[in-house]
Amino acid sequence: MREHKILITGTMGAGKTTAIAAISDTPPISTDVANSDRSVNKLTTTVGLDYGELSLPNGEKLRLYGTPGQERFSFMWTILAEGALGVVILIDNSRPDPLADLLVYIKGLEQLMREAGCVVAVGRTETHPEPSLDDFGQTLEQHGLMCPVVTVDVRQRDQVLSVLDLLLMQIEAKQ
Amino acid sequence: MSDDVEIDPRLRKNCEQWVEKLMSQVQGLRGMVIATADGYEVAASAMQGGQTSRIAAMASSISALGQVVGQESALGNSQFVLIEAEQGYLAVLPVHHSSTSLIIGIMASKEAVAGQVLHFGRQCAQALAQSS
Numbered sequence: 001m002r003e004h005k006i007l008i009t010g011t012m013g014a015g016k017t018t019a020i021a022a023i024s025d026t027p028p029i030s031t032d033v034a035n036s037d038r039s040v041n042k043l044t045t046t047v048g049l050d051y052g053e054l055s056l057p058n059g060e061k062l063r064l065y066g067t068p069g070q071e072r073f074s075f076m077w078t079i080l081a082e083g084a085l086g087v088v089i090l091i092d093n094s095r096p097d098p099l100a101d102l103l104v105y106i107k108g109l110e111q112l113m114r115e116a117g118c119v120v121a122v123g124r125t126e127t128h129p130e131p132s133l134d135d136f137g138q139t140l141e142q143h144g145l146m147c148p149v150v151t152v153d154v155r156q157r158d159q160v161l162s163v164l165d166l167l168l169m170q171i172e173a174k175q
Numbered sequence: 176m177s178d179d180v181e182i183d184p185r186l187r188k189n190c191e192q193w194v195e196k197l198m199s200q201v202q203g204l205r206g207m208v209i210a211t212a213d214g215y216e217v218a219a220s221a222m223q224g225g226q227t228s229r230i231a232a233m234a235s236s237i238s239a240l241g242q243v244v245g246q247e248s249a250l251g252n253s254q255f256v257l258i259e260a261e262q263g264y265l266a267v268l269p270v271h272h273s274s275t276s277l278i279i280g281i282m283a284s285k286e287a288v289a290g291q292v293l294h295f296g297r298q299c300a301q302a303l304a305q306s307s
Contacts, residue, residue: 029247031239033212034276036180045213047232048239072214072232 002060005083006167008050009109010090011101012069013042015123015154017050019090020066022157023164024052028064037070047073049080054164062164077108086117086167089147090154091136093128099139106143113145117170121152121163180215186275189306190218193299201295203287205263209303210235212269212276222282234280237267255293266292270300277303 008016020028031048050066065080067073081087089105091098102120106113120136136149148166152159190209198204198220206222214235219227241253258265263284270277279299283292 029243031236031243033235033239036182036211036213036215036275038181047213048236048243068236072228073236075229075233076236 003063004060004085004168004171005063005065006164007065007067007081007084007087007109007112008090009067009077009087009105010069011092011095011104012037012040012045013095014069014090014092016066016069016090017046019088019152019154019160019163020050020052020064022154022160023054024064025055026053028052028066045070049076071104071108074108081109081112084112084116086119086171087112088163088167089118089120090152091120091122092124093122093131094124098122099131099135102136102139106140106145110143110145113147115174117167117172117174118145118147119163119167119170120147120149121154122149123152123154125151180211182211182217182275186272186303186306187217189303190277193303194218194220197281197295197299201283201287201291203263203284204281204292205284206230206282208234208280209270210278210280212238212278217277230280230282234265234267234278237265237280238269238278241267242269255296257289257293259289263287264289264292266296268293268296268300270303272304272306279303 010016029051032044033047035042035045046068052064054062067077067080133149140147152163154160194207206220208219208227208231209217210231214232216228216231237256241256245251245253256267266281268279279296281292281296
């Protein structure tokens, strides 16, 4: 059975753990611990990785690896990116500077974004429409990166699956 | 440590005292850090390269991974994680304090006895867990 490693990254609170939980065939592995950072209204935060699996209709399997979001865990991004065929970057548009957030992941994962399939998925746009998807696209373009930018509600399984479908198309196009 | 992370001053003081105690009493220690479970440094000894904040983050990842491996393999809660490297050891132990989950990271040279490092690490973890 062919298996593909997919990385799901993004800021703290963007919904990486939620996204994997929404689509994993089995209860995902999670390394969430109590959050000490009072500036973020979140009870827990991922410090190791999230892991889930998704079987595809064609018999192949996706191995889903979620990274910690905070930059001080960037060493985990490098570790988890090894061998990944594609990456989903989840952005929380309700944060103070989502474009700056995207730049953090471009800086940390630029090589993977160039070589592998990549999708930027922006959440909370219904309440926070700015920056626009075009703004994210321009930021990517300024760094010579071509990744589709879409909206997503990570609580909705079908929307997360759509993001993965888009990522798989990106992966196929790069092969 | 981030300005947005609040640690009880008495607990922090306790952590600092235990770092000082182990660094002075346990042979072969190269460094020690006590951090929140999500990787913010609470107390640390001086380390080469001044990388205590990164060690704190890494130790929290290691501790969490140890925890999940223990659960997934039905072995129960992780008591410690011990990494043996070419030039020494890193021991990571969880502290189950009533209000603040902490982790202890102890780096030791090959001169140290791994069992002794773990013994004192456990002593520290138990004392901090019971502290007010």
